[in-house]
Amino acid sequence: MLVKHHYLSLDPYMRGRMNDAKSYAQPQKLDEIMVGGTVGEVIASKNPNFKAGDQVVGFGGWQLYSLSNGRDLQKIPPLGLPIQAFLGTLGMPGVTAWYGLKKIIAPKPRETIVVSAATGAVGAVVGQLAKQAGAIAVGIAGGPEKCKLAVEEFSYDLCLDHRAADFADRFKAALPNGIDGVFENVGGQPLELSLRRLNAFARVAICGLVASGYDGTPTPIRDIGFLLTTRSKIEGFIVSDHLDLWPQAIQELSSLATAGKLKWRETIAEGLDAAPAAFIGMLKGANVGKQLVKLA
Amino acid sequence: MLVKHHYLSLDPYMRGRMNDAKSYAQPQKLDEIMVGGTVGEVIASKNPNFKAGDQVVGFGGWQLYSLSNGRDLQKIPPLGLPIQAFLGTLGMPGVTAWYGLKKIIAPKPRETIVVSAATGAVGAVVGQLAKQAGAIAVGIAGGPEKCKLAVEEFSYDLCLDHRAADFADRFKAALPNGIDGVFENVGGQPLELSLRRLNAFARVAICGLVASGYDGTPTPIRDIGFLLTTRSKIEGFIVSDHLDLWPQAIQELSSLATAGKLKWRETIAEGLDAAPAAFIGMLKGANVGKQLVKLA
Numbered sequence: 001m002l003v004k005h006h007y008l009s010l011d012p013y014m015r016g017r018m019n020d021a022k023s024y025a026q027p028q029k030l031d032e033i034m035v036g037g038t039v040g041e042v043i044a045s046k047n048p049n050f051k052a053g054d055q056v057v058g059f060g061g062w063q064l065y066s067l068s069n070g071r072d073l074q075k076i077p078p079l080g081l082p083i084q085a086f087l088g089t090l091g092m093p094g095v096t097a098w099y100g101l102k103k104i105i106a107p108k109p110r111e112t113i114v115v116s117a118a119t120g121a122v123g124a125v126v127g128q129l130a131k132q133a134g135a136i137a138v139g140i141a142g143g144p145e146k147c148k149l150a151v152e153e154f155s156y157d158l159c160l161d162h163r164a165a166d167f168a169d170r171f172k173a174a175l176p177n178g179i180d181g182v183f184e185n186v187g188g189q190p191l192e193l194s195l196r197r198l199n200a201f202a203r204v205a206i207c208g209l210v211a212s213g214y215d216g217t218p219t220p221i222r223d224i225g226f227l228l229t230t231r232s233k234i235e236g237f238i239v240s241d242h243l244d245l246w247p248q249a250i251q252e253l254s255s256l257a258t259a260g261k262l263k264w265r266e267t268i269a270e271g272l273d274a275a276p277a278a279f280i281g282m283l284k285g286a287n288v289g290k291q292l293v294k295l296a
Numbered sequence: 297m298l299v300k301h302h303y304l305s306l307d308p309y310m311r312g313r314m315n316d317a318k319s320y321a322q323p324q325k326l327d328e329i330m331v332g333g334t335v336g337e338v339i340a341s342k343n344p345n346f347k348a349g350d351q352v353v354g355f356g357g358w359q360l361y362s363l364s365n366g367r368d369l370q371k372i373p374p375l376g377l378p379i380q381a382f383l384g385t386l387g388m389p390g391v392t393a394w395y396g397l398k399k400i401i402a403p404k405p406r407e408t409i410v411v412s413a414a415t416g417a418v419g420a421v422v423g424q425l426a427k428q429a430g431a432i433a434v435g436i437a438g439g440p441e442k443c444k445l446a447v448e449e450f451s452y453d454l455c456l457d458h459r460a461a462d463f464a465d466r467f468k469a470a471l472p473n474g475i476d477g478v479f480e481n482v483g484g485q486p487l488e489l490s491l492r493r494l495n496a497f498a499r500v501a502i503c504g505l506v507a508s509g510y511d512g513t514p515t516p517i518r519d520i521g522f523l524l525t526t527r528s529k530i531e532g533f534i535v536s537d538h539l540d541l542w543p544q545a546i547q548e549l550s551s552l553a554t555a556g557k558l559k560w561r562e563t564i565a566e567g568l569d570a571a572p573a574a575f576i577g578m579l580k581g582a583n584v585g586k587q588l589v590k591l592a
Contacts, residue, residue: 187520201537206523218519224483225514227502227532229312234530236523 001050001068002043005060008272008293009037009087010279011121012185012210033061037092039076039083040296050075057086062275064295079258088121088290089264090253096207096239097125098249100183101133103242104205104235109134111180114194116140118150118159121290122207124264125253126183131155132261135181138174140190142285149288153263162190172197186210187219195226202232210283265289297346297364298339301356304568304589305333305383306575307417308481308506309534329357333388335372335379336592346371353382358571360591375554384417384586385560386549392503392535393421394545396479397429399538400501400531405430407476410490412436414446414455417586418503420560421549422479427451428557431477434470436486438581445584449559458486468493482506483515491522498528506579561585 017028017035028034038060042050047070050056058073060066076086088094100122107113113130117123118139127150130137139150139159150159160170171193178199184191187209195204209219226232239246256262267287269278275293282291313324313331324330334356338346343366346352354369356362372382384390396418403409409426413419414435423446426433435446435455446455456466467489474495480487483505491500505515522528535542552558563583565574571589578587 206520209521209524218521221517221520223514223516224502224530224532225505227530228505228534229532231532231534231537233532234520234523236520236525236527236529238524238527241527 001045001047001070001073003038003040003056003058003060003066003068003073004043005038005040005064005066005295007039007084007087007268008060008062008275008295009091010269010275010282010291010293011037011092012208012283014279015210015283033063035059036061037087038066038295039086045070055083057083057091062272064272077254079254081254081257084266084290084292085257085264087292088266089125089262090250090257092239093121093290094125094253095246095249097122097129097183098253099239099242099245100205100207100237101126101129101181103245104237105181105183105203107133107135107181110136112136112138112175112177112199113181113183114138114140114175114179115156115183115185116162116190117185117208117210117285118156119146119154119265119288120185121264123183123185124150124154124289125262127154127156128256128262130181131157132256138179140171140186146285146288149265153265168193178202181205183207184209188217191219192221195221198226198230198232200230200232202230204232204234206234206236267291269293271295297341297343297366297369299334299336299352299354299356299362299364299369300339301334301336301360301362301591303335303380303383303564304356304358304571304591305387306565306571306578306587306589307333307388308504308579310575311506311579329359331355332357333383334362334591335382341366351379353379353387358568360568373550375550377550377553380562380586380588381553381560383588384562385421385558386546386553388535389417389586390421390549391542391545393418393425393479394549395535395538395541396501396503396533397422397425397477399541400533401477401479401499403429403431403477406432408432408434408471408473408495409477409479410434410436410471410475411452411479411481412458412486413481413504413506413581414452415442415450415561415584416481417560419479419481420446420450420585421558423450423452424552424558426477427453428552434475436467436482442584445561449561464489474498477501479503480505484513487515488517491517494522494526494528496526496528498526500528500530502530502532563587565589567591 042054055076056073113135115126118141127137137156139156147159150156182194182204185208335353338350351372352369411422414437423433433452435452443455446452478490478500481504
């Protein structure tokens with residue numbers, strides 16, 4: 001099969017692949033096509049399950065076309081949703097949000113859930129799912145514009161700007177009843193502040209440490225004694241370990257999207273040449289919502 | 297009811313109660329009887345469920361007798377087991393071992409489980425339960441005598457002396473296949489070493505931080521990035537949160553003990569006056585197995 005890529009997805013996990021270190025995935029090999037999720041259109045097919053014109057999602061990598069035997073491709077269901085959503089809210093980032101929130105945090109009504117990178121491709125979904133579960137969703141984002149977006153578009157009850165000089169004080173003041181769940185995408189100071197305010201039996205899902213971990217800056221915990229006094233758990237997860245749950249997650253997310261109950265934003269770079277700068281920008285928080293590269 | 301105490305239990309949680317800090321339990325109040333588990337004999341009873349001569353386990357505190365309405369007392373089943381075992385292997389420490397191992401670590405056959413304070417009242421039970429689950433049990437203890445005991449009495453496959461000068465090297469050499477579960481009673485350097493060698497999907501149960509936490513010395517984690525790369529979890533627990541499971545746990549442990557499949561050791565101080573020194577000694581690792589005070 002020959003597939004023409006319409007969009008390439010840029011995701012924080014790619015930064016991890018660029019480290020030559022033991023991890024859950026092999027490092028990206030030099031002089032090979034950089035890994036990446038893609039949506040596009042089948043141009044020609046010798047696979048009887050696909051025909052020219054089919055819209056598909058897969059891992060075609062940072063290139064304009066890819067060859068495939070079809071095993072790593074999924075057809076995009078004809079729901080009238082934009083195909084690039086299957087790289088974001090209805091794809092890997094959306095399933096990541098769904099898994100971490102539903103399977104690790106499992107919020108109960110009126111619990112307080114803190115989400116970092118609240119307007120990112122993952123965080124925007126976490127906030128909306130947390131509210132639908134009856135929880136109080138508190139976002140953390142960089143800058144007043146993102147915070148406004150988190151509240152107005154993504155259902156957060158409130159959102160705190162981690163770039164504000166008085167962030168630590170505001171954080172404390174905003175959480176008088178403590179924290180029952182943390183969906184962590186960033187690491188660093190916001191996570192440290194969250195861990196200090198955990199209630200009994202809190203659940204902390206570590207999804208990413210984009211601001212601190214990928215560049216080798218550690219995210220420390222000064223004292224794990226709080227795990228004992230609060231009987232909390234901290235758990236790291238990678239959504240690709242749970243492929244068995246993807247169909248359920250995508251079905252639930254697509255139903256919400258079709259019903260207008262799930263919103264998202266995209267930041268789109270034009271052309272493959274723009275991908276490296278867009279990727280670096282994303283790691284620094286320059287994007288709003290899902291970072292995509294338009295290829296065709 | 298008037299109960300005469302035969303044994304008082306000394307447990308690490310008591311040290312936490314002596315801190316004036318937010319925790320899962322209220323601090324011990326000054327000028328009141330210090331809290332503590334006790335076994336003894338009913339001397340007189342106006343409660344129809346108990347009669348003089350009944351053997352009971354409860355929380356009578358650091359004193360020779362206690363008054364009770366019976367609500368906080370359990371009758372000791374007539375299995376021919378020594379009554380003080382219901383303060384140790386068949387009581388709170390045993391249930392603690394059972395809960396942390398079975399409900400948090402849940403070892404699978406051939407997995408490697410590391411247990412600190414391996415000859416303590418809790419650790420001795422963890423090692424034997426881990427072996428019965430088909431896992432490889434690696435103990436950590438202070439001194440060659442305790443390590444010998446861990447292997448010869450408590451079923452550990454091997455035991456490492458954390459006081460040895462080359463402990464870190466031995467630890468690494470002893471765990472060529474990494475670690476799938478950690479039952480942590482101590483904190484400090486051994487825990488740091490364990491966290492560096494976790495396999496994918498490892499489970500770390502934080503039961504106590506006796507060596508580092510109770511005196512205010514923190515147990516830090518330098519970088520939580522490993523939680524993401526290994527998709528592991530760290531969870532603190534307190535056995536008194538799970539009272540619903542105590543009958544099941546004590547029934548299972550008593551069956552093993554009656555069948556001769558569960559061994560334990562005791563260190564017994566004589567008389568209430570000896571309790572403070574025995575308590576301080578226990579926090580420093582001077583005891584072997586369950587630390588008790590004989591009162592009658």
